[in-house]
Amino acid sequence: MSHVMNSLPTHTPAPESLAFRANLARLVSPLRRIRPTVPFWRLAAHRIPTLHLYRDLLRTAPTDHIHWRVRNIFRRNHHLTAIETTKRELTKGYKWLGIFQSAASGDPKWQAVLERYDRMVESKIEKEHWRDLIDKELEWQHRLKNRPILTGGILHATPVNPPIPRMKPQPMEISRIMVKRMKQREKRFAKLNTLSEYRDMARREREFEEGLIGKHVDGDKAVWGGKAFKDWAVQLSESSKTIYADLTRQTEKFLAPYPPELLEQVAEARRNKIENKTREHERERRGEILKSTFRRQRRGLPAHLLSRLTKDQVEQELIVRRSVAEVGYIGQLKQKKGWKLRTPKDEGKSEEKVWSVIDGTWTSPLFENALRKRGEAIMEENETRETETSTEGAATT
Incomplete structure (x- = not known):
């Protein structure tokens, strides 16, 4: 086959054609668009x-x-x-x-x-x-x-961050610092693994070399054994110890006891949060519609309650969960379910008065008994008059 191919005639282009091609390439090459590799x-x-x-x-x-x-x-x-x-x-x-x-x-x-x-x-x-x-x-x-506010909690210390007050929303700068430290920590562990692999590789090369030329060999002839292996091991161990020291120092720094200033700042944030929520609930009790009011109205019951409560129980549970009132029908439901209700101070300063959840006022048992007796007397009088009126009407007929 190669003999046949070599025997085929070859056609060489004419000199005019070669000159035309060279001239065409010289004219077209500068017009070619060259896209840069950078913007x-x-x-x-x-x-x-x-x-x-x-x-x-x-x-x-x-x-x-x-x-x-x-x-x-x-x-x-x-x-x-x-x-x-x-x-x-x-x-x-x-x-x-x-x-x-x-x-x-x-x-x-x-x-x-x-x-x-x-x-x-x-x-x-x-x-x-x-x-x-x-x-x-x-x-x-x-x-x-959208400024960050202290929620009253603590973001506990980890190997990448010290204990800091929990904020909502958390500043992006803090998140970036934590992510950067996580990546640095991963790189250090990866470097430790690499150094460990290098140490194992040097040990295997030393064993292989000793198997070839014997254990008792001149130090100048040994590449991995003898003094050479000690030099490799010392350098790798020093690098590993440096990385371990950095990791230990960073961990001890972040896992130190909480400073008193941080605890006082968090406690103050919790007190402010309670005051703000109390003020918010007072505004809602006065009838003001807030953002938290709409959020509470949209709140539903979890699936495990919806599956085993009746329709009336679901309605009562939603009324209790979606309202901040503590008197009247809602207060009676909350008291029945074991809620811890707020009892205001007695303005009359009388030991005989008790707080009525249904009425939302301080009442006295003696006064309640008197009202009940008076109501019973009125009912009896009304029944007597109705009986007399019906008797007179029958006699007239």
């Missing part, structure tokens, strides 16, 4: 001319207002990554640079245009000023609304 905003061919354009625009700006406008536009377009949009803005910048230079050289047309543009930008500066004030105020209100 265009990181290339010096884009960054340096853009900075020179920005400085020239600031240097040739005729007024302070136009100078402010140039800075504002470049600050707004600083993060552009689209090629077409960036090219359009740069073209606009070079056009402005030409206008500024023409006006500086004494062109009356462009001087009049820039004077009118300066007045327009002056009014825009005032609008931008008020818009910035509004944006800053809205940002500040958002920060106040």
